[in-house]
Amino acid sequence: MGVANYITAVLNFVAFLCSIAVIASGIWLSQKPDNVCIHVFRWPVIVLGFLILLVSLAGFVGACCYNKNLLAFYLCCMAILIALFLILLVFAFVVTRPDGSYDVPGRGYKEYRLDGYSSWLRNRILGSKNWNKITACLADTDVCPKLTQQQYMTVDQFFAAHLSPLQASSCSGF
Incomplete structure (x- = not known):
């Protein structure tokens, strides 16, 4: 078996x-346990x-048997998979690139507005059917309960806290 076939066999x-x-x-x-997040993935x-x-x-x-038909099938399928992954990567980058955040003086976190996100993402979130799935998914995580377990004596302490975008924007409804 040639070196190229050996490398192909090992990688595969x-x-x-x-x-x-x-x-x-x-x-x-x-x-x-069945919940919205796991059901999707x-x-x-x-x-x-x-x-x-x-x-x-x-x-x-x-590669091991030097079967040209299988290698041709492999190359075609791999090219299709790579192209699909690249398309998905570019799509995710374009959709999530504008993050909707802006700085607020005197606060340790950024404010987020839906207008700052891409129109495709806004249209997907604004539907009540999708938003109900998103809130159900967030309710099953431990992001928001961790926020409520922290003790903030004053509003200024809360505003100065370094919160994640998820905590700052989504947990207020829980």
Whole structure:
């Protein structure tokens, strides 16, 4: 087996092992108590793990046996996966780039306004159906209870506290 095929086989074997970890984490998510956050992510994680498993298995077998058809399938699938990941990355960057924050004098945190975010994200959040899912997801986390456990003797202490954007903008309704 040539050096290029050996490297391809080793890299695909590592990807194969990583895909097993991704599938296991998807199965672990499916065993968790059902809530909105987990419901959104469990099946895409399992499907992504199986896709990576199949592509890496095709690359591994194709490299070990020098099967040109499997290597061609592997290269096409890998090119498609890389293109999809790049599109997702660019989309996420464009949607989340404007963060809607502005500094407020005398406060340790920034204020956030929905007008500062991208129009696509604003339209997704403004619908009551989506906002109910978001608040249900936040209610299941420990972000807001941690904020209420902290003791602020005065309003000035609260305003001077360094809060995360999530705590500063979303926890006031809990």
